[in-house]
Amino acid sequence: MLPLLKLLLLCQSLSAGSEALWLDQLVQKVWPRVDKWVQQMVEEQVKPQICESLPSVLRDRIKFKDMTLGCVSPQFGPLIVREREKGTVVLDVGVYLASDMDMSISIAGLDLGIRKFYLSGTMSVVFRPPSEKPPFFGGMEIYFVNPPEVDLDFTGLASVAECPGLRGRVRTAINDVMNNFMTLPQRIPVDLCEDDDVDLADLRFPMPLGILRITLLSAEDLPAADFDWHHAGKSFKAVLAEMVGLSHLTGEAREASPGQPLSSAYESVFKKNQTSDPFVVISLGQKKWESAVMRKTTSPDWSKDCSDSSNVADMAVYEMGQNVSIGVWDYDNLSTHDHLGGNRVLVSELVRFAGDERGWIPLDHTLSLERAGVKSGSLKLRASLLRLNDIPRNPAEVKDSVMVDGPSQMFFSAKILGAVGLPANGAPPYVLRVTIGRDTVDSGGDAVKEIQLKSKGSTAMVGATAVAEELRRVCCNLAQKGLPPKQIASVVGVSEMVVAHAIGSASADSDDDESSEATYTVQEIGATHPEWDEVLSALLPWPLFKSADLLLELKLELVDSHGKVVGTSAQQPLSLKDVLCNSESPGLLSRAFRLAKPVRWVRSTEALSRQGSTASAQDKGMILRASLSL
CATH class of the missing domain: 3.15.10 (Bactericidal permeability-increasing protein; domain 1)
Structure with a gap:
C-alpha cells in the first residue's frame, strides 16, 4: 500500500x-x-x-x-x-x-x-x-x-x-x-x-496476542533469610549455655577460657539452621501472580509439591517486547517480606516459534537471580505461548481437541457500552459488576470460586452537551405546538422536570440560565444514559462450565455511587452451542499454539430488572447495551 x-x-x-x-x-x-x-x-x-x-x-x-x-x-x-x-x-x-x-x-x-x-x-x-x-x-x-x-x-x-x-x-x-x-x-x-x-x-x-504460560519448576542456592529455631535443637541449647557461662567471666579468666562459641559451635549451629520460606512473584504489565510458599528451604521444588497447577501462571501478552519481572521473596508473618533475588526477561526471549505446524513450542529456562547486584541463586521455569483459537463447531469435541490443561482454558471478555432508561434521580457514576460462575464444588470435590469483574465509573454519553441542546430545541418546538409537558416528556423520553427546564430556559433572557439548563440536562443524561465504552476480560478455568452441556453462568449488576444495586440480570447459563450459532463466537486456548481468526459472540441487549421489582426490564424501559465475547 x-x-x-x-x-x-x-x-x-x-x-x-x-x-x-x-x-x-x-x-x-x-x-x-x-x-x-x-x-x-x-x-x-x-x-x-x-x-x-x-x-x-x-x-x-x-x-x-x-x-x-x-x-x-x-x-x-x-x-x-x-x-x-x-x-x-x-x-x-x-x-x-x-x-x-x-x-x-x-x-x-x-x-x-x-x-x-x-x-x-x-x-x-x-x-x-x-x-x-x-x-x-x-x-x-x-x-x-x-x-x-x-x-x-x-x-x-x-x-x-x-x-x-x-x-x-x-x-x-x-x-x-x-x-x-x-x-x-x-x-x-x-x-x-x-x-x-x-x-x-x-x-x-x-484482544491479546496470546497467553503466556509460565510453569514454576524449582530454585537453587537461595539466600537464607530466617533461622530455624525448631531444628537447631540441643546444639543451640549447648551453645547458649556455654555463652551464658562465659558471660560471668571477666578479665584474664574470660580470655583463658577454652570455649569459643562465637567462632566454632555458635557459627556451626547458626549456619546449619539458616533457611527461608520462598515464594515467587511474576509480573507482566499490570498483572501479578504469586506462587505457593515453600516452607523452610533454600532449594524449593514447586513441580513436586504443587500437583494442582498452583505453580502455573497464565498472563495476557499484548507485545512480544513486554518485560516479565520475576522476584523471589522470603515470606514473613510479622514483618515485610525479604527480597531474595530477581530477574527481568522479555516475552520474546522466553518463547520460540518453531516455524511449522508445531507453532509456539515450550522452552525450559534457568534464570540467574540477583540481589543488589550480587548473584543469589537460580530459578528454573518452563514458558509457552498459548494462542487464542476457535471453538469447534461441535462443542462436545472441545475437551478432546483444543482444551489445554492448566488453570485457564478460555479467555472471556465483556464489552460494556452503556445503559438506557435509568431513573433521572439516580446516583451516577455507575459501576457494572460481571459475575462469572458461582462458588460451588465440582465433581472431584474441589472448590470452584466465582470470578467477578468490575468496570470503572460511568460517564455521560459522548456529545451529551450537543444532545442536551437538541433536547431543548425539540421540547420548545413541541411546546409551541401546544403539547403539555407530560406528553412532551413521554415523546422525548425525558423527565417532566427536564422539559420544564428546557421550556423555561428558552423564554429566559439570561445566558447564565441557559448554561445552567444545559448543565442540568447533561447531568441528567449522565444519570439516565451512562456510558462505559470498556472491555472487561478474564481467563476462566474449565470447572466454571457445566461439563455436560458446556454452560457458563453469567450475572450482571448495576451499582450506583452509593453502593446500591439498582439493576440486575438473573443469573443464567449461556450455552456454547447456542453461541456458535451466531456469526461471532468465543475462543479457547489452543494446544497447538496457533493464532486463529478471532471470532466473537455478540449479544446486543441484556435485560436488567429493577432491584426489588418483579417487573421485567423491558416493561420498565431499562435495557443495558452490552456486547459479550467469550
Whole structure:
C-alpha cells in the first residue's frame, strides 16, 4: 500500500538521528497545556491514592499545595518504525524528561516537597487498522510497552523517620497512576476517522496476542533469610549455655577460657539452621501472580509439591517486547517480606516459534537471580505461548481437541457500552459488576470460586452537551405546538422536570440560565444514559462450565455511587452451542499454539430488572447495551 510505504520511509528518515528535534519543538509549544492536564490528573488520581495509602488518623491532616511540571519539556528520540500484523504500523519513540517539578505536601505539620521529576522510557504509537482513504488508518493508540523509569527528588523532612513511608507512598502513587493510565494493557486511543467502524473501546482494549504460560519448576542456592529455631535443637541449647557461662567471666579468666562459641559451635549451629520460606512473584504489565510458599528451604521444588497447577501462571501478552519481572521473596508473618533475588526477561526471549505446524513450542529456562547486584541463586521455569483459537463447531469435541490443561482454558471478555432508561434521580457514576460462575464444588470435590469483574465509573454519553441542546430545541418546538409537558416528556423520553427546564430556559433572557439548563440536562443524561465504552476480560478455568452441556453462568449488576444495586440480570447459563450459532463466537486456548481468526459472540441487549421489582426490564424501559465475547 503506497501511503503505508510513504509513512514508513518518512519515519525511517526521522529516526536516522538520535534526536527528533521537530517533535521536541512541537511538544514544547503545547507544554503549558500538558502542564494543566497533568495538574488535573494529580488532583483527581495521585492525591486520592496518596491519601488512601496513609493511616486513617493522618488522612484528614494532609494538605496538597499547587503543583506544576515546570518549563522543561521532554526530549524525544530515537524513533524506530516497525510493521506488525495486518498492516499495523508501530512508531517507537524514546522519551526522556527531567522536569523542574514543584509540588508540596504537608502532613501533620511536616512539609515534603518534590523539586525534580524524572521519566525515561519508550513510548509506542500504533496506527491501526489500515485504510485506503486518508488518513489511511482508522485509529491510533499510545502506550508504554513497559513501565517507564520514574524517579523523584524530595525536599523537606530532614529524615525519613519524621514521617515513615511517606516518600515511598508518594513514589508508589505516581508510578501506579502512570501504569494505570498508559502502560500495557492500558493505552490512550484516538479515533482518526469518525466515518468508519473503528470503536474507541476496541482501540483501548484490543484482544491479546496470546497467553503466556509460565510453569514454576524449582530454585537453587537461595539466600537464607530466617533461622530455624525448631531444628537447631540441643546444639543451640549447648551453645547458649556455654555463652551464658562465659558471660560471668571477666578479665584474664574470660580470655583463658577454652570455649569459643562465637567462632566454632555458635557459627556451626547458626549456619546449619539458616533457611527461608520462598515464594515467587511474576509480573507482566499490570498483572501479578504469586506462587505457593515453600516452607523452610533454600532449594524449593514447586513441580513436586504443587500437583494442582498452583505453580502455573497464565498472563495476557499484548507485545512480544513486554518485560516479565520475576522476584523471589522470603515470606514473613510479622514483618515485610525479604527480597531474595530477581530477574527481568522479555516475552520474546522466553518463547520460540518453531516455524511449522508445531507453532509456539515450550522452552525450559534457568534464570540467574540477583540481589543488589550480587548473584543469589537460580530459578528454573518452563514458558509457552498459548494462542487464542476457535471453538469447534461441535462443542462436545472441545475437551478432546483444543482444551489445554492448566488453570485457564478460555479467555472471556465483556464489552460494556452503556445503559438506557435509568431513573433521572439516580446516583451516577455507575459501576457494572460481571459475575462469572458461582462458588460451588465440582465433581472431584474441589472448590470452584466465582470470578467477578468490575468496570470503572460511568460517564455521560459522548456529545451529551450537543444532545442536551437538541433536547431543548425539540421540547420548545413541541411546546409551541401546544403539547403539555407530560406528553412532551413521554415523546422525548425525558423527565417532566427536564422539559420544564428546557421550556423555561428558552423564554429566559439570561445566558447564565441557559448554561445552567444545559448543565442540568447533561447531568441528567449522565444519570439516565451512562456510558462505559470498556472491555472487561478474564481467563476462566474449565470447572466454571457445566461439563455436560458446556454452560457458563453469567450475572450482571448495576451499582450506583452509593453502593446500591439498582439493576440486575438473573443469573443464567449461556450455552456454547447456542453461541456458535451466531456469526461471532468465543475462543479457547489452543494446544497447538496457533493464532486463529478471532471470532466473537455478540449479544446486543441484556435485560436488567429493577432491584426489588418483579417487573421485567423491558416493561420498565431499562435495557443495558452490552456486547459479550467469550
